[in-house]
């Protein structure tokens with residue numbers, strides 16, 4: 001479960017500060033996708049970075065599985081990210097020289113400890129995840145040999161590699177046509193349900209919103225309609 005409580009975030013702007021997120025409260029429970037939507041500059045990506053514990057808010061709490069991440073040291077926050085949070089950023093940051101399968105296995109190496117046993121288990125898990133996202137035929141392809149939608153599937157599988165309880169996804173359909181975008185949303189809804197992740201999905205693609213469990217609309221960093229739209 002992830003809960004953002006009364007989050008505010010400002011950035012320096014010359015001698016002043018700009019408010020990117022203004023007293024936002026939202027949550028997502030296991031098996032749910034909460035969509036965060038709103039116009040460009042409304043604070044969606046900033047809020048996701050706060051949820052990912054990559055930016056500390058000026059005020060408010062980020063509670064992940066009962067732990068207030070805003071009180072953790074940098075080391076503990078990075079441990080929490082590695083064990084509990086899967087992140088799919090807007091730009092794919094797949095490594096050009098690695099195959100789809102290697103992109104996932106390398107995630108595991110970053111964790112350290114017992115490399116041999118972990119590697120065998122990681123190899124199997126990577127293969128099973130890639131099959132689950134529909135890439136059984138593409139395990140050994142490098143990013144340039146994959147389509148945009150397939151690369152996005154590798155990103156999603158990679159984010160699930162460490163069995164996160166929280167999944168954070170920024171604009172997964174922005175580079176895809178409507179049909180491929182819809183199939184990525186299908187995949188995210190299914191994976192969220194089957195793997196019981198608490199998912200936050202940033203999108204300005206209104207067509208997908210009716211399929212989400214709840215929708216939070218931001219305008220100028222604030223929630224526009226506090227009542228969540230429930231499916």
Ligand SMILES: Nc1ncnc2c1ncn2[C@@H]1O[C@H](COP(=O)(O)OP(=O)(O)OP(=O)(O)O)[C@@H](O)[C@H]1O
Pocket residue numbers: 011012018019020038039040041042043044045046047204
């Ligand atoms: N690192 C930063 N330094 C200063 N201002 C920032 C920074 N990041 C974001 N902002 C400002 O915070 C506000 C919210 O930006 P943010 O990127 O979160 O919006 P967004 O809704 O994700 O936009 P988009 O849909 O265009 O990605 C904007 O006014 C932006 O200019």
